[in-house]
Amino acid sequence: MSTEEKPHILLIDGMALLFRSFFATSAMGHYFPNAEGTPTNGVQGFARHTMTATSIFKPTHMAVCWDMSAHTFRNDLFDGYKANRPAPAPELVPQFDMTRSVSELIGWKNYGILGMEADDLIGSMVETWDGKAEITIVKGDKDLLQLLRPGVQIAFMKKGYNVYDIYTYERFVEEYGISPKQFIDTKAFTGDTSDGYPGVKGIGPKTALKLIKEYGSVEGVIEALHELTPGMRKKIEEDIDMLHLSRKLAEIHCAIDMNDSIENLAIPIYDTEKRELIEREGYSMIVRQADSLFKK
Incomplete structure (x- = not known):
């Protein structure tokens, strides 16, 4: 790589x-059990999805970031944070550790910190490499905008x-008319139903965006x-504590020390030895995907 050419880092929300891979196949009753009878549908789907992403975005480096526990610093701020989420399906539970193990087996760099969410690790990676690398993030929801x-x-x-x-960045500014950082403020008003915090009752995305466009x-x-209408003023005044709290919950923590050497994030080489290791673990679908994507 020349000195002028920036690395391209792919950041994966593991x-x-x-979850996406598990539900895509479990909905049809497909769990792909291994020789011990343990489901592997989520594990193999994760690896296939990640491999496909590397073939599409062609990064020079990558990292997989993980949620390590259900309890994070946001639960200390608000008891109800993600409290509305159902317990994971029993077929999914053993696949959490299995997936991280497969990710390490393939040679991807993995990060997970107790008390922090994958989003916070991704945000800290973005902060660490800002201006020094091109970054592509693979994600399922809009929190990271x-x-x-x-x-x-x-x-x-x-x-x-x-x-x-x-x-x-350009598409966001064109569509929303605010800066990405101000997206945190819109979420403070709307809350996040999937994360279980309410924001200000009665204020939806359109009103929140209008308020932030006008007042910043x-x-x-x-x-x-x-300056607001009496009705709007009343809504905000009644929920002002939750408004402040919701903003804290919505903001991604970007100050974790993620200053790992760029060499540690290098895309691993898929060779015969790696293929045999994955096959020996019984992950035939991963092997087939890798063969089709990385065949010489």
Whole structure:
């Protein structure tokens, strides 16, 4: 790689790919049990999805980021954070550790920190490599839009293994009319039903966006409460504590020390030895996918 050419880092939300892969096949009753009878549908789907992403985006380096536990610092801020999520299916439970093991077996660099979410690790990677690398993030939901900046794009999974909706900094600004950082403030008002925090009751995405476009931030809206309609002012005043808390919950923590050497993120070489290792573990679908994508 020349000195002028920036590395291209692919950042994968491992749990998002695992869940997506599990539900895509379990809905049809397909679990692909191994020789011990343990389901592997999520494991193999994760690896296939990640391999396909490397073939589409052609990164020079990559990392897989993981949620390590259900309890994070956000639960300390708000008891109800993600409390509405059902317990994972019993067929999925053994696949959490199996998937991380397969990711390591393939040679991908994996990160996970207790008390932090994968989003926080991804955000910290973006902060660490900002300006020094091109970054593509593979993700399932819109939480990470706040991380967009020049040189960073987010590929939202849409269909199958190879259909993505790609957001760049320019596309976001054109569609939303605010900066990606201000997306945090809109979420403070709307809350997030999947994460279980309410924001301000009665304020939806359109109203939240209008408020942030006009006043710039949560604090800007609060300072201008006297300019709002009585109904809007009442909604915000009644939920002002939750508004502040929701903003804290919505903001991705980007200050974790992720300053790993770029060499540690290099894309691993898929060779005969690696193929045999994966095959020996019984992951025939991963082997087939790798053969079709990386055959010489």
